[in-house]
Amino acid sequence: MATAKNTKSKPGTDVLALLTAQHEEVDTLFEKLEKMTGDKKSTIIELADKLGAHATIEEKVFYPGVMSKETNEMLQESVEEHLEIKRLLADLLSDKLSAEQVDAKLSVLEENVSHHAHEEEEGKLFPLLRESMSDDELGALGSECLAMFEALMPQHPSQNIPNETDRAAPLPSVA
Ligand SMILES: [Fe+2]
Ligand SMILES: [Fe+2]
Numbered sequence: 001m002a003t004a005k006n007t008k009s010k011p012g013t014d015v016l017a018l019l020t021a022q023h024e025e026v027d028t029l030f031e032k033l034e035k036m037t038g039d040k041k042s043t044i045i046e047l048a049d050k051l052g053a054h055a056t057i058e059e060k061v062f063y064p065g066v067m068s069k070e071t072n073e074m075l076q077e078s079v080e081e082h083l084e085i086k087r088l089l090a091d092l093l094s095d096k097l098s099a100e101q102v103d104a105k106l107s108v109l110e111e112n113v114s115h116h117a118h119e120e121e122e123g124k125l126f127p128l129l130r131e132s133m134s135d136d137e138l139g140a141l142g143s144e145c146l147a148m149f150e151a152l153m154p155q156h157p158s159q160n161i162p163n164e165t166d167r168a169a170p171l172p173s174v175a
Helices: 015-035 041-066 072-092 099-132 135-155 157-164
Strands: none
Touching: 015 041, 015 099, 015 135, 041 072, 041 099, 041 135, 041 157, 072 099, 072 157, 135 157
């Protein structure tokens, strides 16, 4: 990546590095939840806040910003995977589950998130974008994503998740 010294434009936050770091934070929360024995509710809310804000910045900024003929199919699949993840999170936030059901749903959620974040995004989409986009473009998108994430987090984004379970987030059509 270009450094501030040899580029005139403002150094941005590399969007692929930002999103990958957020995936790792989510992995850490899943590990914590697996080891927990008592009430998991507050950690589930923390996880849902992070995943909710992460999904929103991807749906509103990142995916529209990288939409092309090449990525369209992957991105359509991505918003469907987000929908499945939000439905599981909405169940987990509902207070209607037994402890066994919470653990079962957390396990399915972890599998879904891991497949989506590590196999689909980090494994297929991100390498393609690293090849096809410039450092400046990735930096500008990252700065926009980070600003939106930081604005969303204090508003407890988990509270919006139950309202986002009807259909997948809309994406712009390919130009
Ligand atoms: Fe995603
Ligand atoms: Fe992601």
